[in-house]
Amino acid sequence: MIITGLSGAGRRTAAHAMEDLGWYVVDNLPPSLLPNLVDLARGKGIGKLGVVLDVRSRTLFEQLGSVFAELTEQGLDIEVLYLEADDAAIVKRQESTRRPLPLQGDGRLMDGIEKERAMLSTLRASADLVVDTTNINVHQLAARVAHAYGGDEGNRIRVAVMSFGFKNGLPLDADLVLDVRFLPNPHWIPELRPQTGLSEAVSSYVLAQPGAEDFLTRLEGLFETMAPGYIREGKRQVTVAIGCTGGKHRSTAMSEEFGRRLRARDVPVTVMHRDLGKE
Known part of the structure; x- marks a missing residue:
C-alpha cells in the first residue's frame, strides 16, 4: 500500500491508522529503496x-514510475491511497505547524502547494482511493482508512456513505453525489429543528415523505448495477455522498437508511456525517 498526497492532507494520520490495523508502515522512503x-x-x-x-x-520522486513497473513485473499487488485537501485547508494546517512545505523554497506557501500538486498529478490520477480531507477531522479520516483497509474482503466492494450539506460544498472525493433536497425539510418543523437525522423522530418523518422510499429503492438498484462493473475495473472502494441543504436532517436520515439496506445485502459499509454539528 502506497500512502501519498499533499503535505498537510493527513498522510501521518492515515499511516498511524494503518499501523493500528496491523500493517507494517514505513514513512518517507526514497522510491529507489522500495524494491x-x-x-x-x-x-x-x-x-x-x-x-x-x-x-x-x-x-x-521521479523514479517512482520505473520502480512501480519493476514491482508490477514481479507480480506485486500495489494499491495507492491519495490524500488531498483544498488550498485554504492546507495553508491553515501548515501555518499551525509553522513549517514550510518541502517544495516551497524561498517562495510563498501557495507556491509550494502548486508545485506539489503538479508533481503528484500523475500519481493522483492512478490512485485507487482518493480522500479529500478538507472537511473531515483526524478521527473521521482514521475511520475511512479502517473501513477501506481493515480487512480482506476479496472481490467484495466496500462502500462509504457520507451525508453532507450543499451549503458547505461538495465532497470532492465522492464517486456518486445524490441530492435529497426534493424532500420536505424538517428544519421548518419547530419540534424537529433541534434534532438530527439520527433521531427516530426526524428519521421517521423523512422516510415517510413521498418519494423517499422510491429514491432509496432506485438507489439500491443503481448500486446493484454499478458494483459488478466497479469490481471488474479493479475498484474496491466507493464513496456515495447524499446531500441536503445543511447536512443535518434529510441527508443524515437517508444516509443511515441506505447504509442499513446495504448491510442487509451483506455489503461492507460505513456511514459518516461530514457536516453534522456544524452551524
Whole structure:
C-alpha cells in the first residue's frame, strides 16, 4: 500500500491508522529503496506493507514510475491511497505547524502547494482511493482508512456513505453525489429543528415523505448495477455522498437508511456525517 498526497492532507494520520490495523508502515522512503524493502518484508513474512511516499524525496520522486513497473513485473499487488485537501485547508494546517512545505523554497506557501500538486498529478490520477480531507477531522479520516483497509474482503466492494450539506460544498472525493433536497425539510418543523437525522423522530418523518422510499429503492438498484462493473475495473472502494441543504436532517436520515439496506445485502459499509454539528 502506497500512502501519498499533499503535505498537510493527513498522510501521518492515515499511516498511524494503518499501523493500528496491523500493517507494517514505513514513512518517507526514497522510491529507489522500495524494491529492497519489499524483499526484506517478504523475507520476514510481512504480508501487509504500507509505505508513505511523497515529495519530501525531491528529485528521487521521479523514479517512482520505473520502480512501480519493476514491482508490477514481479507480480506485486500495489494499491495507492491519495490524500488531498483544498488550498485554504492546507495553508491553515501548515501555518499551525509553522513549517514550510518541502517544495516551497524561498517562495510563498501557495507556491509550494502548486508545485506539489503538479508533481503528484500523475500519481493522483492512478490512485485507487482518493480522500479529500478538507472537511473531515483526524478521527473521521482514521475511520475511512479502517473501513477501506481493515480487512480482506476479496472481490467484495466496500462502500462509504457520507451525508453532507450543499451549503458547505461538495465532497470532492465522492464517486456518486445524490441530492435529497426534493424532500420536505424538517428544519421548518419547530419540534424537529433541534434534532438530527439520527433521531427516530426526524428519521421517521423523512422516510415517510413521498418519494423517499422510491429514491432509496432506485438507489439500491443503481448500486446493484454499478458494483459488478466497479469490481471488474479493479475498484474496491466507493464513496456515495447524499446531500441536503445543511447536512443535518434529510441527508443524515437517508444516509443511515441506505447504509442499513446495504448491510442487509451483506455489503461492507460505513456511514459518516461530514457536516453534522456544524452551524
